[in-house]
Amino acid sequence: MAKTNVQYLCSECGWTGAKWFGRCPECGQWGTIDEFHEARPAAASRTRAGGATRGADGGEPARMSRTRSAAVAASAARPITEIGTDDVTRIPTGFSEFDRVLGGGIVPGSVVLIAGEPGIGKSTLLLETAGNIARAHAAAGGRVLYVSGEESQGQVRLRATRIDAVEPNLLLAATTDLATVLGLIERERPTLAIVDSAQTIVSQDVDGISGGSTQVREVASALIDVAKTLDVPVLLVGHVTKDGSIAGPRTLEHLVDVVCQFEGDAETALRMLRAVKNRFGPTDEVGCFDMSGEGIEEVTDPAGLFLSSAGGDDAGDDAPPVEGTCVTFTLDGHRSLPIEIQSLVTNSVLPTPRRAVNGVDANRIAMLVAVLYRHGRVNLLSNDLYISTIAGGLAKEPACDLAIVAALASAARHAPIARTTCAIGEISLTGQVRPAPRLEYRLREAARLGFTTAVVPRLRRRVAIPGLRVVEVTTLKAALDALL
Structure with missing residues (x-):
């Protein structure tokens, strides 16, 4: 009969011990330690139950247990210089x-x-x-x-x-x-x-x-x-x-x-x-x-999934721009994806104005509204604000700040932003537009999708992308003037 040992296991970090704790001594999480009974099975019990093939002499199974793998000659330790470096065929x-x-x-x-x-x-x-x-x-x-x-x-x-x-x-x-x-x-x-x-x-x-x-x-x-x-x-x-x-x-x-x-x-x-x-x-x-x-x-090519229209050439010359929208480019791994920010600004009848967001960080919206009032001269503190992205896209990267502020200002001033214009940049509490990582990669993707103008923070080195006019700004007020 297999011998059973009572131990306690943390489901969060895997800590094991012989005594129960309300708080894991390893990772510090509360209520994650449970009792479990670990049995020690006899050799080859799992292999025999699974119907494993027997050895060439008809004796015991070729693979007795997981603990026997150390005795296999193929797994013997060898000098690293004798091990081949051929690529594995995936x-x-x-x-x-x-x-x-x-x-x-x-x-x-x-x-x-x-x-x-x-x-x-x-x-x-x-x-x-x-x-x-x-x-x-x-x-x-x-x-x-x-x-x-x-x-x-x-x-x-x-x-x-x-x-x-x-x-x-x-x-x-x-x-x-x-x-x-x-x-x-x-x-x-x-x-x-x-x-x-x-x-x-x-x-x-x-x-x-x-x-x-x-x-x-x-x-x-x-x-x-x-x-x-x-x-x-x-x-x-x-x-x-x-x-x-x-x-x-x-x-x-x-x-x-x-x-x-x-x-x-x-x-x-x-x-x-x-x-x-x-x-x-x-x-x-x-x-x-x-x-x-x-x-x-x-x-x-998921570029067009997060846009209400494909942008650029697909939008058509006769399609009028819509107020309260602005496009930015976010990084997801090695990919640069366009994200369209949509906003709606209405007069509030509530003591506390409503803030409803989808796909963006609600805490960051509160900060951006305050910066927009202080440095952009756009007062939205007493308005109901609704901000959302398209098709479940996420605009929680700091580089999306400029597009969010531009969409809010566009909805408040009833001034639409051109469909072929995008905005990329992080906004600080002082109203400065800060650089975004891998900005050149985002701009090249914008040019590929047909965007003709990009409002971005001041670049460390000049970037020339065919078909794309890059407008460099340093402050929030200058960015809003360029976009609106």
Whole structure:
């Protein structure tokens, strides 16, 4: 019988100890320490339960347990000078946006954690990725294993039919037993394995409920071990809590190789994939996807998603400008995205004027209104203000300050800003317009989209961009005069 030890685990940082604390002595969080029972399974119990293949002599299984991996000759320590530096051949996912976030594709033997809110499209994205990889490796005999702990095989098949991901070499399994999952991966040796999700898989060798800290850590450790041993990449789906963090112990994020957040607004079809942690690539890339009834489609050029009109040439010469709007350019990873700020200024009948914002920082709006009154001579302190962005875009970067102030001043003075004009810059409390990082990159994107004028802070060196007139300002009053 397995021996059970009672310990206490912090779900935030992974601290373990033999005594319970109301506050974690490691990370200082309150109410994050829970009791768990860690069992020590006998050797090969998980492998035998999963139906692993036996050795060449018909004796014990070829892979006894995770603790035996240190005795394998292939993992013996070698001098670093004798290790080759050949690039690892990555596996394309079929989505250029997904490959961009991962750093060029899936690395063999890696474990990628995809986290997101319920219904955001995690399972759809991974099932469509499984279909793309299965289709690409059909001629070579490669197979893709999709393990679902939340849906039956029939339910997964219905979704695969809807998104056109039905392939003969795409294997489906519906199970919540960890031993069965490991046995399937060892027996099939797939090109890619997908486990949906980490919180639904249960190990019979340890105590704890499904989704608990003990179970999640055991499942992640076992999948990482089999991925490294067999050189099989694993895509792991993770649930999130109410505050948006990944459910389970924080050690889950430390164990895996890549952590991606799949984000989006439930009211819009836009989805963003961000790399929070990436051992094989950058963490400042973002992928854009469009969610539809036929599945997920990648958006290679999301420039026009956050504009009410495409701007520049697409807006047309006869289209009149609208008061209360201004376009800025924000950075999201290596991408520069245009964001249209819309504002509405009305007379307030309330003792305290209303401030309603969407996509911008409410605290920063209060500061900008005060600066606009003091240094821009535009009094909006007693007005109701409504500020919003288009299509769920976020304008919380300080470089969006100038566009927000310009939109408010345009609505207050009933003076529209030209459609081909954009504003980029941070505003200080003294009314100065401060530089924005990577400004030249934003200006080149503005010129590509057809903008002809850009109001920006004073540049350290002269920038010449064909087709774009750059107006440099140093104060808020000068910026408003140039824009209005």
